[in-house]
Amino acid sequence: MSQKQTQNQLETEQLLFEEKPLHVPPLPELQNVIQGALRGNFAQVEVSVGACPDLKAPRFGLVESGLGGRPTLLEAGGPPFLLPNVHREKLYNIKEITRKIQGPGKVFAVGAGAGPWPIRSSNCEGIFNLSVSEGDELTNGSYTATVRGEQEVCVLEKIPHTEPRCALLLNLFLSQGAPGQVLKISAKQRTGEHNFIECIRKGLEDHYGDRVVGLGGIFLIKKGAVHQHVMPDFSSTPIHTDEELNEWLKFYDMPAQLNAVGTLVTKEHGLDLRLQHFHSFSFSNWGGHYHYDTTPDIVEYEAYLNVAERVVRVDKPLSTHKVGRD
Secondary structure, three states: OOOHHHHHOOHHHHHHHHEOOOEEEEEEHHHHHHHHHHHEEEEEEEEEEEEEEOOOOOOOOOOOOOOOOOOOOEEEHHHHHHOOOOOOOOOHHHHHHHHHHHHOOOOOEEEEEEHHHHOOOOOOOEEEEEEEEEEOEEEOOOEEEEEEEEEEEEEEEEEOOOOOOEEEEEEEEEEOOEEOOEEEEEEEOOOOOOOOHHHHHHHHHHOOOOOOOOOOOOEEEOEEEEEEEEOOOOOOOOOOOHHHHHOEEEEEEOOEEEEEEEEEEEEOOOOOOEEEEEEOOOOOEEEEEEEEEEEEEEEEEEEEEEOOOOOEEEEOOOOOOOOOOO
């Protein structure tokens, strides 16, 4: 691969795409399972099925209104392309990849990954929120979060409207942005040990067993604060363990409101899938990878999620490991 290609992106047509169906329970059934799981972890829980609110509204800040139409989980690359040593050449064109997966029509993509490092001259988090029109026009409301300066502050910046790339690893929920029924989840005052997404995912895994279920969409941290990381620039030394990884990452307690986008899936499904991955952005200067809330007595979550029909695995690493999957 030439230096010019390395700086731009991998050729989409040369990537390996693998697809598997997911188990798709009815939304009312999922409502009951999730409600039961959350009630063991939060003092106040309400789960319902209803029309998706307009996600283009200012409080959500997404570029399309709904989560309906060919709902799909996408994972590209993975932590083995970051650890122990970075594969800088792993730059993916989200616009091309999602078009190939979803076919004709509008494509709406939200989720978490590594940001396109060439535009920041640094490694960074990617908070992806973009759509591709039927005529292949890109609408981009995505962000990066970058560690900057001697004080190692978190800097949240919008990705340029014309920038279609991510790097290294990516988890997206794909749809046509269409209106439709979704799961609305409200949870307040955490009483248990699991974070919000982990509680939902483990509840689904316990109920469905070997039937693999995947969800994606958006959740809001409306009150309180959450513990999140932002990747600094690429490490000059190899990272082999979760302990070394946590020494390298930069952690912050970030205040509400934060809007988190991403995916969860109950099993690896023979595809070496990342089980849960959400990145958040604020309307000030915060953004990063969600871990857990730090204010359990006052925290409030509000989520809108849809169930995926299939999962597509792109450029699965040939050599894998379990470091950096949290």
